[in-house]
Amino acid sequence: MRGLQIVHFSSSPSSHPYILNPRIPVPPITSSQLLIKIAVAGYCHTETMVARGEFARMALHDPLPQIPGHEPTGWVAAVGSEVGGEWEVGMRVGCLNYRNPCGACEECKAGRVLYCPNMQMAGVTADGAMAEYMVADPLTTVRLPPSLTFESAAPLFCAGATIYASLLKASLSPGQAVAIVGVGALGHLGVQFAKVMGLRVVAVDSRSAPLELVQTLRHPPDITLNSSTTPVSAALAQLPFQVDASIIATDALPAYDYALNLTRRHGTVVVVGQPGEPIPVQYGMLVFRDLTLRGSVLSSPEVCREMIKVFTEHELEVRTKVYALEEVDALIEDTHREGMAGKMVVRVAEVF
Ligand SMILES: [Zn+2]
Ligand SMILES: [Zn+2]
Missing domain, CATH: 3.90.180.10 (Medium-chain alcohol dehydrogenases, catalytic domain)
Structure with a gap:
């Protein structure tokens, strides 16, 4: 063959x-x-x-x-x-x-x-x-x-099975908000699954091409954020709602800090990216902000x-x-x- x-x-x-x-x-x-x-x-x-x-x-x-x-x-x-x-x-x-x-x-x-x-x-x-x-x-x-x-x-x-399972691991209810950080192959599916689960969706990427693509989907995100032009402090100031959970679907290390800061206190961050380097997590994210950090596979x-x-x-x-x-x-x-x-x-x- x-x-x-x-x-x-x-x-x-x-x-x-x-x-x-x-x-x-x-x-x-x-x-x-x-x-x-x-x-x-x-x-x-x-x-x-x-x-x-x-x-x-x-x-x-x-x-x-x-x-x-x-x-x-x-x-x-x-x-x-x-x-x-x-x-x-x-x-x-x-x-x-x-x-x-x-x-x-x-x-x-x-x-x-x-x-x-x-x-x-x-x-x-x-x-x-x-x-x-x-x-x-x-x-x-x-x-x-x-x-x-x-x-x-x-x-x-x-891609589909991984991002869908990661959304389930975030344990959100309809009306809550999720950030999909990295809207490439997995993320563009994640945006759609999250929307049909009844969630409010923030799509984050550092590149404009994937952000433009998700805006053309039948189930587009509520908000898109370009992390290379919008620092997380500016993003937090302009978001009309708090982000209850974030799914990190990229290997880009800056995305980890961005997602952790974007997520509300006591929220959940689910990792499906696989960077070659250790991921950066400030202890304050776990101790003072009480975030739950977890991973998901397939x-x-x-x-x-x-x-x-x-x-x-x-x-x-x-x-x-x-x-x-x-x-x-x-x-x-x-x-x-x-x-x-x-x-x-x-x-x-x-x-x-
Ligand atoms: Zn794969
Ligand atoms: Zn076995």
């Missing part, structure tokens, strides 16, 4: 992280797995960290050569003999990246399989979605509604199903730019463009 592969890890920004290999063997499945024919795979910001080898220490086996991509969508191509339930060949599905949780560790026993240290993560610690076929775990595979295109669905399996399959229902029922949008497998170098170049906004996806299947 055709697919992209990382053949060696490199932290050089000028390196080409992937080769296009036309002769990768189709992966065999066990009796408890599904084989997915990939239609579209999302390109997530985490791909750059995978290509640098930052997750290699979490892999159960040497992952190289490794197929990238952890936002798979496609059709069920084969069903293992012991797989029960609804699965049929030809069904349209997407997959969360984690598979084969051990079932024996304390996390698995407590029902928190997302935190199982013995599982594999497609495209992160094992082969992923940017090839014609991928092995999937029925436990983390989700059926797609007919109205949802593969292009729109792919970004939901990491979502359970149940929350993912709920998120997809919300997405389709409210006709939310993912702004995507589509690339062919052969165009991955152009995709990577575009990630560095100033005007880049929305979400990049890779079309793997030639025919739909």
